Amino acid sequence: MVSDTQTPWLLSGFGDEIDDDPAVQIAVLQALGANHIEVRSAWGTNIVDLSDEQLGKLKELLAEKDMQVSAIASPIGKVDVGLPVEHEVERLRRAVNAAKVLGARYIRIFSFYYGESVPVESIRDDVMERMRALADVAEEGGVVLLHENEKDIFGDVPDRVLDIIETVNSPALKVAWDAANFVQVGVKPFDEAYQKLRPHLEYLQVKDALFSNGHVTPAGEGDGDLLRTVEALKSDGYTGFASLEPHLAGAHGLGGFSGPTAFGIAARAFAKVTAEAGVQTA
Numbered sequence: 001m002v003s004d005t006q007t008p009w010l011l012s013g014f015g016d017e018i019d020d021d022p023a024v025q026i027a028v029l030q031a032l033g034a035n036h037i038e039v040r041s042a043w044g045t046n047i048v049d050l051s052d053e054q055l056g057k058l059k060e061l062l063a064e065k066d067m068q069v070s071a072i073a074s075p076i077g078k079v080d081v082g083l084p085v086e087h088e089v090e091r092l093r094r095a096v097n098a099a100k101v102l103g104a105r106y107i108r109i110f111s112f113y114y115g116e117s118v119p120v121e122s123i124r125d126d127v128m129e130r131m132r133a134l135a136d137v138a139e140e141g142g143v144v145l146l147h148e149n150e151k152d153i154f155g156d157v158p159d160r161v162l163d164i165i166e167t168v169n170s171p172a173l174k175v176a177w178d179a180a181n182f183v184q185v186g187v188k189p190f191d192e193a194y195q196k197l198r199p200h201l202e203y204l205q206v207k208d209a210l211f212s213n214g215h216v217t218p219a220g221e222g223d224g225d226l227l228r229t230v231e232a233l234k235s236d237g238y239t240g241f242a243s244l245e246p247h248l249a250g251a252h253g254l255g256g257f258s259g260p261t262a263f264g265i266a267a268r269a270f271a272k273v274t275a276e277a278g279v280q281t282a
Contacts, residue, residue, distance in 0.1 A: 008282035009204075009274070012036035012070035013244035013267070017258040020044045022058055026065045028260050032267040035282065037062070038243045039102060040073035047072055048094045055101045062102065069104040070241045071146065071203065076134065077110035078150070081123050085133050092134050096141035106203060106241075108146045108176055109134060111155035111164055120154060124163075127154045131168050138172035146176035146203045149193075156185045158193035165200045174202035179224030180209035180216055180247070190225035194232060204233070204242045206270050216247040218269030226270075230277040242281060244270060 011034040015025030022042045029037055039047050042058050050058070062069065074095040076088050095107050111131060114123045131147075138145045147155055147164060155161045165173060175197050179189040187193060208222030209215060219226045246258040246266035258266060274281055 006280075007239040008280040009239060010036055010070065010241045011244070011281040012038050012241050013263070014038050014040055014073060016041040017244075017246060018260050018263050022061055024260070026061070026067050028263060030065070030067065032264060033271075033281065034244075034267075035066070036068050036070040036241065036243075038071045038073050038108075038245075039069055039098070039104070046075060047098050048074055048076070048091050050098065055098055059101055069099075069102040070243055071106035071108055072099045072102070072104050073108045075110075076107070077112050077130070077147075077153070079113065081112035081114050081126050081130070081154070085130050088130060089133050089137055092137050093141075096137060096143055099143050100141070104143075106144050106146050107138070108148055108203075110148055110150050111153050111160075113153055120160075123154060127164070128167050131164055131173065132170075135168050135170035135173045139170060143172065144202065145173045147173065148176045148205065149178055149181050151181055151185050156181070157187055158182075158196045161193075162196050162200075165197075175200040176203040176205055177201050177229070178205040178207065178245070179226060179229060180207040180222065183209040183211055183223050184214045186211070188223075188225070190228045190232070194229060198232075198236065201233075201238075203240055204229075204238075205245045206242055206266070207245050207247055218246065218248070218266050220269055220273045226273050227276060230273055230279055234277055234279050242270070242274075 013029050015037045018025045018028045072095050076092050149161050155164050182189040206219050208217045208219050208224040211223045248258040248262035
């Protein structure tokens, strides 16, 4: 996504890292200057499991607060690769429906877990078959899938992320950049991944981590090269989303958690990075 470098980046965040109640999620994000939210769950229920009634209620709440949705943070692909293709295709259809109801263009996905004793190369064909099937659903639904480089999945390191994107070769499959996850698998994000993945980088997830122990930190306080990455993205003309995913207070059943206070710390840390890089957010 390339445009006028003076265009502000769109600040967003994983609402359920703040609270289960979407009303609280929205209030905190707006207090931090965000006009978008990334929806992973609401009222303690994952986005792909929300009923039509709940989706309607969430849509009304967002409209009432003039809040837009940057992405659906789905769990698609965060399952064992041995499950049938149809398992995740069906769940993605529900995520696409949620995206349409909530007015989101993007859906975050993953590229499948595999057993501890299973050689990663042995699952490549199965992963590609599943990712192609997911891309087909996205193309049909008019949405864009964002592959997140999560640890312990096939696409955890830059070369395999690139392999997925180039092999599937779909306009509906792009890269969500997560520096902390790269650090946690021993990758130097900027030096070893940026040039390879920048042509496909469509969305920035904001968290940082330490090489020494894998612990997640606020942006700019770890080894994720957040400042260099933001500076390079600015130079490249990036004007997309920057979505806060702090993971600063452990985890709950639906993913990382921070709470309002730690989420605020994360937002202020990222604001320091963007200010140093000369990037505006809105």
